[in-house]
Amino acid sequence: MALFTEEIKDSVGEIERMVQSRGDAALMALTEKFDGVKLESLKVSEEAMDEAFVNVSTDLLIALEKAKENIEKYHRKQLRESFFTREENGGMLGQMITPLKRVGLYVPGGTAAYPSSVLMNGIPAALAGVKEIVLISPPQQDGKIHPGVLVAAKLIGITEVYTLGGAQGIFAMTYGTESIPKVDKIVGPGNVYVTLAKKMVYGQVDIDMIAGPSEILIIADKDQNPAFIAADLLSQAEHDPLASAILITPSKALGEAVLKELEQQQQNLQRKDITQTALENQGKIIITETLEEAFHLSNRFAPEHLELLVEDPMSHLPKVENAGCVFLGPYSPEPLGDYYAGTNHTLPTSGSAKYFSPLSVDDFIKNTSLVYYTKEGLQRARKDIELLADYEGLEAHKKAVSLRFEEDTEDRKI
Amino acid sequence: MALFTEEIKDSVGEIERMVQSRGDAALMALTEKFDGVKLESLKVSEEAMDEAFVNVSTDLLIALEKAKENIEKYHRKQLRESFFTREENGGMLGQMITPLKRVGLYVPGGTAAYPSSVLMNGIPAALAGVKEIVLISPPQQDGKIHPGVLVAAKLIGITEVYTLGGAQGIFAMTYGTESIPKVDKIVGPGNVYVTLAKKMVYGQVDIDMIAGPSEILIIADKDQNPAFIAADLLSQAEHDPLASAILITPSKALGEAVLKELEQQQQNLQRKDITQTALENQGKIIITETLEEAFHLSNRFAPEHLELLVEDPMSHLPKVENAGCVFLGPYSPEPLGDYYAGTNHTLPTSGSAKYFSPLSVDDFIKNTSLVYYTKEGLQRARKDIELLADYEGLEAHKKAVSLRFEEDTEDRKI
Numbered sequence: 046m047a048l049f050t051e052e053i054k055d056s057v058g059e060i061e062r063m064v065q066s067r068g069d070a071a072l073m074a075l076t077e078k079f080d081g082v083k084l085e086s087l088k089v090s091e092e093a094m095d096e097a098f099v100n101v102s103t104d105l106l107i108a109l110e111k112a113k114e115n116i117e118k119y120h121r122k123q124l125r126e127s128f129f130t131r132e133e134n135g136g137m138l139g140q141m142i143t144p145l146k147r148v149g150l151y152v153p154g155g156t157a158a159y160p161s162s163v164l165m166n167g168i169p170a171a172l173a174g175v176k177e178i179v180l181i182s183p184p185q186q187d188g189k190i191h192p193g194v195l196v197a198a199k200l201i202g203i204t205e206v207y208t209l210g211g212a213q214g215i216f217a218m219t220y221g222t223e224s225i226p227k228v229d230k231i232v233g234p235g236n237v238y239v240t241l242a243k244k245m246v247y248g249q250v251d252i253d254m255i256a257g258p259s260e261i262l263i264i265a266d267k268d269q270n271p272a273f274i275a276a277d278l279l280s281q282a283e284h285d286p287l288a289s290a291i292l293i294t295p296s297k298a299l300g301e302a303v304l305k306e307l308e309q310q311q312q313n314l315q316r317k318d319i320t321q322t323a324l325e326n327q328g329k330i331i332i333t334e335t336l337e338e339a340f341h342l343s344n345r346f347a348p349e350h351l352e353l354l355v356e357d358p359m360s361h362l363p364k365v366e367n368a369g370c371v372f373l374g375p376y377s378p379e380p381l382g383d384y385y386a387g388t389n390h391t392l393p394t395s396g397s398a399k400y401f402s403p404l405s406v407d408d409f410i411k412n413t414s415l416v417y418y419t420k421e422g423l424q425r426a427r428k429d430i431e432l433l434a435d436y437e438g439l440e441a442h443k444k445a446v447s448l449r450f451e452e453d454t455e456d457r458k459i
Numbered sequence: 460m461a462l463f464t465e466e467i468k469d470s471v472g473e474i475e476r477m478v479q480s481r482g483d484a485a486l487m488a489l490t491e492k493f494d495g496v497k498l499e500s501l502k503v504s505e506e507a508m509d510e511a512f513v514n515v516s517t518d519l520l521i522a523l524e525k526a527k528e529n530i531e532k533y534h535r536k537q538l539r540e541s542f543f544t545r546e547e548n549g550g551m552l553g554q555m556i557t558p559l560k561r562v563g564l565y566v567p568g569g570t571a572a573y574p575s576s577v578l579m580n581g582i583p584a585a586l587a588g589v590k591e592i593v594l595i596s597p598p599q600q601d602g603k604i605h606p607g608v609l610v611a612a613k614l615i616g617i618t619e620v621y622t623l624g625g626a627q628g629i630f631a632m633t634y635g636t637e638s639i640p641k642v643d644k645i646v647g648p649g650n651v652y653v654t655l656a657k658k659m660v661y662g663q664v665d666i667d668m669i670a671g672p673s674e675i676l677i678i679a680d681k682d683q684n685p686a687f688i689a690a691d692l693l694s695q696a697e698h699d700p701l702a703s704a705i706l707i708t709p710s711k712a713l714g715e716a717v718l719k720e721l722e723q724q725q726q727n728l729q730r731k732d733i734t735q736t737a738l739e740n741q742g743k744i745i746i747t748e749t750l751e752e753a754f755h756l757s758n759r760f761a762p763e764h765l766e767l768l769v770e771d772p773m774s775h776l777p778k779v780e781n782a783g784c785v786f787l788g789p790y791s792p793e794p795l796g797d798y799y800a801g802t803n804h805t806l807p808t809s810g811s812a813k814y815f816s817p818l819s820v821d822d823f824i825k826n827t828s829l830v831y832y833t834k835e836g837l838q839r840a841r842k843d844i845e846l847l848a849d850y851e852g853l854e855a856h857k858k859a860v861s862l863r864f865e866e867d868t869e870d871r872k873i
Contacts, residue, residue, distance in 0.1 A: 105850055108843035119552055122542055130536065136791075138533055138801055143780060145814055157852045193850055229814045248669065251814035255662065272868040276859040283855040302873045315854050358831070365827065366557060373831035376863065377550075380856040381832060384847040385840055387552055388828035400559055400643045400665035402826035412816035413779065414802035417772070417787035418795060426799055429522035433798045436519055436607055438571045440729050441697040442794040445690040449790065454686040459716045 049241050057241050060212045068222035075213040080155075082184045082208075087224045089190060089206040097195035109160060109197055112385050116168045119387030123406040124172065129415070135422030139415035144174035145251075147226070148409060149218035150203070151233035154183040154210055158191035161383060165390045165404065166232045166253075167201045173409035178203050179218065179228060183210025210235075215242035219250050232404065234391070253404055257394035258287035258327075261379055262348035262368075264339045264361075267296035269354040270375060274299075275306030277352055277378050278328070279320050286322035291329045291346070293339040300330045340364040347398040350379045367398045424450065463655050471655045474626045482636035489627040494569075496598045496622075501638045503604060503620040511609035523574060523611055526799050530582045533801030537820040538586065543829070549836030553829035558588035559665075561640070562823060563632035564617070565647035568597040568624055572605035575797060579804045579818065580646045580667075581615045587823035592617050593632065593642060597624025624649075626656035633660040646818065648805070667818055671808035672701035672741075675793055676762035676782075678753045678775075681710035683768040684789060688713075689720030691766055691792050692742070693734050700736035705743045705760070707753040714744045754778040761812040764793045781812045838864065 063071040069087065077083050098106070129139040150166045152159055163180065170178050180203050182190045190208055198206055207225060209217060215235075221227030231243060232253035243252045261281035263274055278290040294300055307324065311317050333339045336355065343351060347367035355361060358373035365371055369392030370382050383390045391404035418426070427446050434442035448454045477485040483501065491497050512520070543553040564580045566573055577594065584592050594617050596604045604622050612620055621639060623631060629649075635641030645657060646667035657666045675695035677688055692704040708714055721738065725731050747753045750769065757765060761781035769775060772787035779785055783806030784796050797804045805818035832840070841860050848856035862868045 104842075104846055108846045111843050112847065115546075119544065122544065123554070125539075128536055130533065132529075132801075136800065140537070140802075140819075141776070141779075141785075146780065159851055161847060161851065248811070251811075267873060270868070270871045271873060272862060272871045273859075276855070276862045276868075279855040280853070280859040283853060296873070298873045310858070314858075320855065362555070362829075365555075366560065367825075368827050370828040370830065371555075373829065374833075376834045376837040377830045377832045378837075378859040378863065380844055380848055380853075380859050381837065381840065382828070382830050383856065385844045386550065386830045386832065387546075388554075388830055392828075393825075397662075397665075398825070398827070400825055403828050405554075405826065407821065411781075411807075411812070411814055412819065413782050413812070414784040414796070414806075414817050415776075415787065416784065416791045416796050416800045416802055418791045418800065419788075420790045423790040423792075423795065426795065428518075429525050430794055430799045432518055432522045433526065433575060434794055437573055437575065439694075439697060439794075441690070441693040441734065442797065444724070444728075445687075445694040445792040445794050448686060448690045449792065454684075454690075457684045457686045459681060459685060459710070459712045 049237065053237060053241060057212045057238055057245070061216050061242070061245065064213055064216040064222065065220050069224050072209055072213055072217055072222060075211065076184065076209065079211055080183050081186070082188045084184065084188065084208055087207045087209055089195065089208055091204070093189065094195050094199050094204070094206065097192035097199070100192035101196050105193065106196065109164070109200055112161070113164055113168065113200055115385060115387035116164055117172065120169050120172050120389070120406050132422065134425050136418040141413045141415055142410050143413060144176070144410050145229045146175070147177040147179065147228045148175050149228040149231045150178065150180045151214060151231060151235050151239060152180060152182040152194050153235050154185065154191055154194065158193040160193040160197035161390065162233060163194055163197035164201065167198065167203055169389065169404060169406045170409045171201055173406045175409050177205065179225070180206045181209045181214045181218065184208045212238040212242035215239055215246060219246040232408070253391060253408060254393065254397070254401060258289065259284040260289040260349040260394055261352065262291045262293065262343050262346055262350070263352040263354060264336070264343060265292060265294045265299060265354040266336060266356060267299050268356065269299065271299060271302035271306045273375055273378070274303045274354060275310050278307065279310055279314065280378065280380055281350065282320040282323035282328065283314065283316040286319050287327065288323040289327040290324060291331065293331045293333060293342055295333050295336055295339065297332050300332055303330060343368070347396045349392045349394045349398065350382070352377070352379060369393045369398045369403055463651065467651060467655060471626045471652055471659070475630050475656070475659065478627050478630040478636065479634050483638050486623055486627055486631055486636060489625065490598065490623065493625055494597050495600070496602045498598065498602065498622055501621045501623055503609065503622055505618070507603065508609050508613050508618070508620065511606035511613070514606035515610050519607065520610065523578070523614055526575070527578055527582065527614055529799060529801035530578055531586065534583050534586050534820055546836065548839050550832040555827045555829055556824050557827060558590070558824050559643045560589070561591040561593065561642045562589050563642040563645045564592065564594045565628060565645060565649050565653060566594060566596040566608050567649050567653070568599065568605055568608065572607040574607040574611035575804065576647060577608055577611035578615065581612065581617055583803065583818060583820045584823045585615055587820045589823050591619065593639070594620045595623040595628045595632065598622045626652040629653055629656035629660060633664050646822070667805060667822060668807065668811070668815060672703065673698040674703040674763040674808055675766065676705045676707065676757050676760055676764070677766040677768060678750070678757060679706060679708045679713060679768040680750060680770060681708070681713050682770065683713065685713060685716035685720045687789055687792070688717045688768060689724050692721065693724055693728065694792065694794055695764065696734040696737035696742065697728065697730045700733050701741065702737040703741040704738060705745065705762070707745045707747060707756055709747050709750055709753065711746050714746055717744060757782070761810045763806045763808045763812065764796070766791070766793060783807045783812045783817055
C-alpha cells in the first residue's frame with residue numbers, strides 16, 4: 046500500500062482546496078508548478094488527437110489494434126442482461142442494468158507512456174455502454190499528452206481528453222470545474238499523490254481500487270526453465286522498488302538455478318536499480334516439501350499475478366483460491382496479460398485478491414432492483430409482511446401495507 | 460452519511476487497540492461495558508440456536524420461510540458461470556468465479572430485532588457458495604441474541620454465531636481473536652460506531668457499503684391515493700431522524716392532500732418523534748410542471764428507494780437512471796421490498812445509486828482471470844507484445860517474451 050506521509054497528505058489536502066475554490070485557474074497553476082508546463086487550454090482538440098497518429102509508428106498502431114480486438118473480445122463475455130421474473134403470486138421482480146453515466150480515466154504520464162492503460166480501463170467502460178468517458182493525462186515537456194496515449198484513446202472512441210494530471214486531476218473530475226464536468230467514477234493508476242487523492246474522494250465518486258505495488262508469484266516444478274522464471278520475476282520487479290517477486294518450488298536445484306539467472310539477467314537491464322531493490326526487499330525463493338504446499342502458501346499471499354509453471358497446469362487450477370490473474374504453462378508470461386491476451390491488467394494487490402476482482406465490465410454498470418406487485422399479490426403477502434414488520438418494531442412499515450386494504454383508506458383520491 | 464465526531468473516532472480507535480492487543484478478553488470486557496452483559500462464552504451453542512425456535516411463533520417461522528424462499532428465488536438469478544474461451548491463435552482465456560472464503564454478517568441488536576437483515580445478507584452469501592458464514596449480534600438484557608435473529612440464521616444454515624456487537628465485533632472479525640477467526644468481508648448495517656469501524660477496516664477486509672440514512676422518493680401523478688403516499692413516506696421516516704422522505708408530483712392538490720394525511724397518520728405512530736424530525740429536516744413535497752421533470756429531479760437525487768405511483772409505471776422505467784430499488788404501482792409499498800418480495804433491502808444511499816448497486820450474489824464472489832497460451836500462440840503474438848512493452852519503456856517485460864524464443868535460453872533446464 047502506498048505510504049502517505051504527513052507531508053504528502055498536507056500537499057494533497059492543499060491541492061484539493063485549491064481546485065474546489067479556484068477551478069480551472071488552480072488546474073493551470075498546478076500544472077505549471079508540478080509539470081513545468083504553461084497550458085493554453087485544458088481540453089485536447091480533435092486536431093491534436095488526429096495529429097498524434099503522425100507521431101506513432103504503423104507497427105504500434107497495428108499492435109494497439111490487435112490488443113484492442115483481444116481485450117474487447119474477452120470483456121464482451123462479461124456483459125450481462127437485465128432480467129425480469131414473473132411471480133405466481135401476481136407480481137414481477139427485476140434487475141435492471143444501467144451503465145454509469147460519466148467515468149474519468151486517469152492515465153499516468155510524464156516520461157513514460159501507457160497506451161495499454163488506456164485500453165484496459167477504457168474498453169470495459171465503452172462495452173458497458175458508458176456514454177461519457179473522459180480521459181486525463183499529464184503533459185510531457187512539450188506541453189502535450191504522449192501521442193501513444195492519444196492514439197489509444199482515439200482508437201476506442203474517447204474524444205473528451207484533458208491535459209491534466211496529479212491529485213489536481215482527480216479533484217477536478219470529482220468536484221468539476223468550469224471546463225471539466227464532474228464524473229461518477231474514476232479509474233486508472235497513478236503515483237502516490239494520485240492514489241491518495243483517489244482514496245480521499247472515494248464515496249463522493251466511485252473508484253476502481255487503491256493500487257498497491259505489483260506482485261508476481263510463480264509456482265514451478267523441477268522441470269521448468271529457470272531462465273523463463275527469472276525473466277518473469279524481473280518483469281514485475283522492474284515496475285517498482287516495492288514490487289514483490291516470489292518463486293515457490295519443491296526443487297532446491299531449480300531455486301538455485303533461478304538465483305543464478307536473476308543475477309545474470311539483471312546485468313543487462315536498464316532498470317537494474319529498481320529490480321535489485323525490489324528483489325532485495327520483497328523477492329523470495331521458497332522451497333517447499335510438496336507442490337501442494339506451494340499452492341497453500343500462494344493462496345495465503347493471494348498474489349496479483351500467479352504463474353503456474355508446472356506439469357499439466359489446468360489440473361492444478363482447483364487448488365487456486367486467491368489470485369488476480371493466473372498464467373498457465375511456460376508460454377504465458379505475465380506481460381502477455383499486461384498488453385495483449387485480452388484479460389484486464391488492473392488486478393487486486395496487497396492480498397486483496399481474497400475479495401477483489403480484476404477490473405471488468407461490472408465496474409462500469411450498476412443494478413437497480415424492480416418490484417411490481419398487483420393488488421391481489423400484495424393481499425396474499427400482507428399477513429407475512431405485517432408480521433415481520435411488527436416483529437421488528439416498525440409500525441409505519443406495517444401500516445403502509447395494511448392501510449391499502451382498510452375501508453376508509455383503500456380508495457382515497459383527491 | 461454518519462457523522463463521526465472526534466469523540467466517536469477516539470472511542471472507536473481505543474476499541475480497535477484493545478481488540479488487537481487483548482482479543483477475547485477485550486471482547487468480554489467491552490460487551491460488559493457497552494451491552495451491560497457479562498458473557499460466559501462468545502460462541503452461541505447449537506442448543507441455544509435450537510432453543511430460539513421455542514421463543515418465536517409458528518406464524519413468524521412461516522413468514523420467514525416464505526421470505527427466504529422469495530429472496531433465494533430472486534438472488535439465484537444473479538448466479539454467474541465461469542467461462543473459458545478458445546482463441547484461434549492457440550490460446551485459452553478464462554474467468555473463474557470463486558466464492559469468498561469467509562464472510563462476517565453484522566446484525567444489529569439491542570432492543571429491536573432484525574431477522575430480515577439476517578436473510579438479506581446471509582442468503583446471497585450462501586447462494587454464492589461462501590463456505591464459512593459467521594454471524595455476530597449484540598446480546599439483549601438477558602445475555603442472549605434475540606431469538607428471531609437466531610432462528611433466521613438457523614433457517615439459512617448459519618451455524619457459527621457469536622454474541623458480540625459494536626465496533627469491537629467489527630474489529631474481532633477483521634483481526635481475529637482466540638475464538639473468532641478473521642473474515643475476508645464484513646456485511647451488515649449498524650450504528651455510528653459500527654459504521655465507523657467498518658470504514659476503518661475497509662481494505663484489510665472488504666465491506667458491503669457505508670450505509671447512510673434511509674431515503675424514499677415518490678413520484679406520483681394526480682390520480683394516486685394520498686393516504687398510500689403518506690404511509691410510504693412515514694415508513695421510511697420512522698427509521699431515523701436523518702431519513703429522507705420526498706414526494707415529487709405535478710399536482711399541487713395531491714401535494715396538499717398528502718400533507719394533511721401525513722399530519723393525521725403521524726398522530727397514531729409510536730415513533731412519532733422520529734418521523735416528525737425526519738420530515739421536518741429532510742422531508743420535501745416538490746411540485747413540478749411535468750412528470751418528466753420529476754424523473755429528472757429523482758435522477759439527480761439518486762434515491763435509495765424510488766416509488767412510481769403513476770399511470771402505467773413500466774412505460775416510465777426508461778427514464779429512471781439512478782435508484783437503488785424501484786417500486787412500481789400503488790401495490791408495491793417499500794416495506795414489500797424490505798421484507799418479502801425477494802429483492803435485497805441493502806441498497807445504496809446518499810446519492811451513491813449513481814454508481815453502487817443493491818447487495819447481491821456478486822458481493823460474495825471474486826473473479827480470477829486465466830491466460831493459457833501455447834508456444835505457437837505466443838510466437839504469433841510476440842512482435843506486438845514486445846513492441847508495446849518497448850514503447851512503454853518496460854524492458855524486462857519485453858525480454859520475458861523474447862527470451863522464450865532465443866536459442867540459448869529457450870530450452871534451458873536444471
